[in-house]
Amino acid sequence: MKSESVQMDMPQSATPAAQFTQLLSATRRGARLARLLTVEQIAQWGWPRDSEHADAAALIVAELAANAVTHGRLAGRCFRLSLALLPAARLRIEVTDPRGERPPTVTRRADEGGRGLILVDALAADWGVRPYPPSGKTVWAEVSAARPTGR
Ligand SMILES: Nc1ncnc2c1ncn2[C@@H]1O[C@H](COP(=O)(O)OP(=O)(O)OP(=O)(O)O)[C@@H](O)[C@H]1O
Ligand SMILES: [Mg+2]
Numbered sequence: 001m002k003s004e005s006v007q008m009d010m011p012q013s014a015t016p017a018a019q020f021t022q023l024l025s026a027t028r029r030g031a032r033l034a035r036l037l038t039v040e041q042i043a044q045w046g047w048p049r050d051s052e053h054a055d056a057a058a059l060i061v062a063e064l065a066a067n068a069v070t071h072g073r074l075a076g077r078c079f080r081l082s083l084a085l086l087p088a089a090r091l092r093i094e095v096t097d098p099r100g101e102r103p104p105t106v107t108r109r110a111d112e113g114g115r116g117l118i119l120v121d122a123l124a125a126d127w128g129v130r131p132y133p134p135s136g137k138t139v140w141a142e143v144s145a146a147r148p149t150g151r
Helices: 028-044 052-070 116-123
Strands: 018-024 079-086 090-097 126-132 136-144
Touching: 018 028, 028 052, 028 079, 028 090, 052 079, 052 090, 052 116, 052 136, 116 136
Parallel strands: none
Antiparallel strands: 018 079, 079 090, 090 136, 126 136
């Protein structure tokens, strides 16, 4: 595991106030660590622990990291967690894995499983997938801590 300095794959207009990036082993332990690191990092950035949006961010990271280490895994390769605090109290989450040829698909299956991305879709303000050249992909999601206007 090592830290790295990378450019996050987000719109030019969204200059982050703070960023965090970590390479993690593509194991269940690495996925668990991704969630724990997220909880600590966003607390340091002032998102109250156990708040609705902090919990949402932790759950999203847990699901995306679990997917990276099961469906997006390549032997000997890490996955990457990146977090960025954006203007208007938005958190950008990016989970990058080396399997660019396998796109995530939201489908509810009759058997067990297939719920992770449904959860991400419900909790995130927006999410999507982008290529991570030359051969990987980034699954990203944004969570907003801003209250809707009119409340
Ligand atoms: N990072 C990824 N790389 C490749 N395929 C993915 C990735 N994430 C998701 N998928 C594909 O999308 C499907 C749906 O993902 P989702 O997280 O919703 O369900 P699941 O991982 O199969 O089950 P669950 O999350 O409920 O344990 C997966 O079964 C897999 O085929
Ligand atoms: Mg999943």
